[in-house]
Amino acid sequence: MNDIWLTRILPHPQSRDARRDLADAVGLHRRLMSLFPDGAGPDPRASLGVLHRVEDAPTGPYILMQSGHRPDISRLPTGYGAAATRELGPLITALHAGGQIHFRCVASPVRKPGATTRAHYNLPAVVPLTGAHADEWWMRQADAAGLKVLTLHSQPLDSATGVRGQRGTGQQRIRHARTRFDGTAVIIDPDQLRAKLTDGIGRGKAYGCGLLTIAPSRSRAGGTTP
Structure with a gap:
């Protein structure tokens, strides 16, 4: 790899x-x-x-x-x-099915309502998720990452904000709602997990969202830091 x-x-x-x-x-x-x-x-x-x-x-x-x-x-x-x-x-090469890990990811959980739903409820194209809805979103992401979640703790964080573009050429204000997900999981599919570790999870990857870090269960979450 x-x-x-x-x-x-x-x-x-x-x-x-x-x-x-x-x-x-x-x-x-x-x-x-x-x-x-x-x-x-x-x-x-x-x-x-x-x-x-x-x-x-x-x-x-x-x-x-x-x-x-x-x-x-x-x-x-x-x-x-x-x-x-x-x-x-x-660390990434050594991942194997059945291994237990700690994980941490600061992500931007959202849903994208269809056009009919947006019009009926006057919703934006992207709706940030919080609380139990954010947790459900994360469980789907973890499944797609080849993980079976054992424990989960989530905490809302301040949004990532900034202004993109140059003055006079059409500036765009960016804002990504963020939640930090910590917990433990069992690896079901190491290849899926490797792909998500490399590609990241969700939206706002340029702005501090989507980085998934893992550590063996004997270490604390975030233990992959140098």
């Missing part, structure tokens, strides 16, 4: 660039993509396999990024923060 890299970036609180990126989902996406070469095609994020999320820790927030190519962390601005990268290939 292709290489998969996991990078952890611990922004320095004194860095103005880092503070600005953490407050702007679009800006953070641009920052992370700047760590890779140009010329990756019409959808560079997907071509390079870049997924990320921001995690909170007692020492402050940090950025967790997965990619199919090793990033050049020297491209971060001077004083931006500390960064470390490691390869996930051995």
Whole structure:
């Protein structure tokens, strides 16, 4: 299988660039993509396999990024923060049916009503899901990822927001409702799980949603961090 890299970036609180990126989902996406070469095609994020999320820790927030190519962390601005990268290939290759894991995913659970339903109830094209409806959405995603969920805890998070595009050329405000899903599961289909680990889950992948991380059940969720 292709290489998969996991990078952890611990922004320095004194860095103005880092503070600005953490407050702007679009800006953070641009920052992370700047760590890779140009010329990756019409959808560079997907071509390079870049997924990320921001995690909170007692020492402050940090950025967790997965990619199919090793990033050049020297491209971060001077004083931006500390960064470390490691390869996930051995962990992903070792996945096997019957293995028990911890999982974590910050995702954007939604449903897309049909045109008739939208017109009747005056609904938008995409409806964010919360509570039990978000949990049901996650159970479907986990099934598609080759997992049988054993335990699940979900927590709503602030939406990922930002402005995409240049002034004067048609700016677009983006907003993705987010829920963090933590729990344990048994691997049913390792190949399906590998595909979802690589591709991500749901919408808003450029803006901090969809990164699924796993760890053996003897470790805590999120234990794949470098």
